[in-house]
Amino acid sequence: MLDAEAATLSRRNLLLRAAGTATAFALPGVLAACGGDDAPTGASGGGGASGAKEAVGTVSFGSNASDPVPKEAYAKVFEAFKTATGGTVKVNTVDHNTFQEQINSYLQGKPDEVFTWFAGYRMQFFAERGLATDISDVWGEVGGNYSDALKQASTGLDGKQYFIPFYYYPWAVFYRKSVWEEKGYEVPATLDELKTLGAKMKADGLAPIAFADKDGWPAMGTFDILNLRINGYDFHMQLMKGEASWQDPKVVKVFETWRELLPLHQEGSLGRTWQEAAQSVATKKAGMYFLGMFVGQQFEGANRDDLDFFNFPEIDSTIGADTLDAPIDGFMLSKKPENEDGAKALMKYLASAAAQGTYLQSDPNNIATANDADTNSYSALQKKAVELINGASNITQFMDRDTRPDFASTVMIPSLQDFIKNPDDVAGLTKKIEDQKKTIFT
Amino acid sequence: MRLPKTDKLVLAVMCGVPTVLLLAFVWFPALASVGLSFTSWDGIGGVGTIEWVGTRNYSQIFSIYPPFWPALRHNLYWLAFFILIPTTFGIFLAVVLDRAIRFSRLYQSALYLPVMLSLVLVGFIAQLFYSQDQGFINGLIGQQGTGPDWLGNPDLNLWAMMIAASWRHVGYIMVLYLAGLKSVDESLRDAARVDGANEWQTFRQVIFPVLKPINVVVLVVTVIESLRAFDIVYVVNGGKNGLELLSVLVYDNIVGEASRIGYGSAIGTILLVLALGFIVTYLVQNFRREQRP
Structure with a gap:
């Protein structure tokens, strides 16, 4: 059979x-x-x-x-x-x-x-x-x-x-102090500063933001933080609980902001594990990496003391930057x-x-x-x-802990990967997510 | 003809035990899956908590489940690729190695070796070759980190995986076919030679048709292997991003934390129908031809 x-x-x-x-x-x-x-x-x-x-x-x-x-x-x-x-x-x-x-x-x-x-x-x-x-x-x-x-x-x-x-x-943006001192980079406090910094790193031959999503879950962290910075805690939790709509213009704005940042992300993320992305920071090929603190596992000896982080910058001053994923x-x-x-x-x-x-x-x-x-x-x-x-x-707690596991694993992982592959069709993407969400949150 | 009592008993046991096992471990689960595919159940609590939903799972799979159509397409690509490339190549190797060339044994063992590896291992080995940053291939062409993203590019990775899986499949088919070739009566080749057939004609007109039972086995094995492909893509990236296969969707929905038992069963049922469709069609055609005078 x-x-x-x-x-x-x-x-x-x-x-x-x-x-x-x-x-x-x-x-x-x-x-x-x-x-x-x-x-x-x-x-x-x-x-x-x-x-x-x-x-x-x-x-x-x-x-x-x-x-x-x-x-x-x-x-x-x-x-x-x-x-x-x-x-x-x-x-x-x-x-x-x-x-x-x-x-x-x-x-x-x-x-x-x-x-x-x-x-x-x-x-x-x-x-x-x-x-x-x-x-x-x-x-x-x-x-x-x-x-x-x-x-x-x-x-x-x-x-x-x-x-x-x-x-x-906590989830935060990790970087090597020595690299930043050498090139004179400053911790960005706003989204614009982050973009400027990214452009500078690119000019210096670094991949600004290390990024890996082969396993599907790391991109959830990026979505979480952008949604928290743009729409705040309450809306994020409503979205996770299935109460808010994924077709809400607020969600669309999250994806649009992410799309602006994507060129600063390391390319080929869908074939890379977080360990490999962390290595690119450790070997000074990438400038920073937004990940959980477990990223430290990839830094050994003296490199470990060289590791530092900053809180993901503010995007909307009325929302602030005082919420974060800390599973x-x-x-x-x-x-x-x-x-x-x-x-x-x-x-x-x-x-x-x-x-x-x-x-x-x-x-x-x-x-x-x-x-x-x-x-x-x-x-x-x-x-x-x-x-x-x-x-x-x-x-x-992180997307796959704050929402239903069936929704996170069978809908959000493929959807976020789709977004990374094709960031232009946000309307189509959010509709697909919402359609599936309705069948899961019943 | 009358059989002695003990013979009858032995016969009954020998037929009965496998039948019971088959019913219990193949037919019951298969039919239960088909049944479950019309329900909604999260796997927690007794069978009383199973909710009947008719064909809702199917209509949702066909309409709003984005990975389904790519997965189906990938399964069909996999099937076509397997039939066209590794199966054909395996047969070719068998024919070549069947002739008494030097080191034939060595080639045979080398080509058969990967068959002994599980597909999970083949997947790991493939990653050592394909990784964009640390892989062998990009290292070889001197483009570590900048070369083709074999595993992450959804237009490439399926083909990369099929090639890796072929490495194993070729050996498998080669051995099956080689066993068949060994059983071909030498006089058939002699007769063909006497009739003035060349190498290719002999194979095409004489050997291939004679090996029909083996051909059926090879085809069935190929269909099974391609439709059940799972482990190799699962170890690479969990069967996402261009590597979606129906078997992966079944697993994602049923086994993981998701526990959408009914939904996953529906996908499993579709896979079953697909496999049966190919094999039944082929077998029926074959037997029909055979019955002709």
């Missing part, structure tokens, strides 16, 4: 897992159950953060941190957790993208008790569908250590909390965890400055979310990122 193997195979897996029979996912649950023997199932406390060491037991942890740096960073955090509380964490690491793609079936099978996830719509969706456990009681204890903005980002549509923020990273990564508690008390103890620990500090020591391309996190050991770049985020009036 040739019925597109990929199609039916995956669907079959899905159905199997939906039935909760897939052994791959059943396994961690079983392991957790074995380890959980010594955990008091109906114990009195509900868990004071530290204290009774035997109360924590074993907690299973579903991790998407498959890259070596974060993976090792987590291992260190869990070691410290064991020292602090005596609890053991059984980590189940899955490739980052695979984890994300299989999240639906994962959460419906036998998921790990605590799992890594993202704030925003992506969190609210699973909370609403009953696939996550309310952790408002944990927030009752750790809430004082988080800003209101972070609490809001952890709250589901029903007003309860479902998410523990761990770290986040938050953190944790959720799956539905019906075996060792709920232990899992909550782990989440409390992860909300602490100690845990976040341990993590950031190994993966310094982010900043901690806890208010009392130790910022003394931060690099200059990290300190600047804290400043940038603290000065923001609103923080957004």
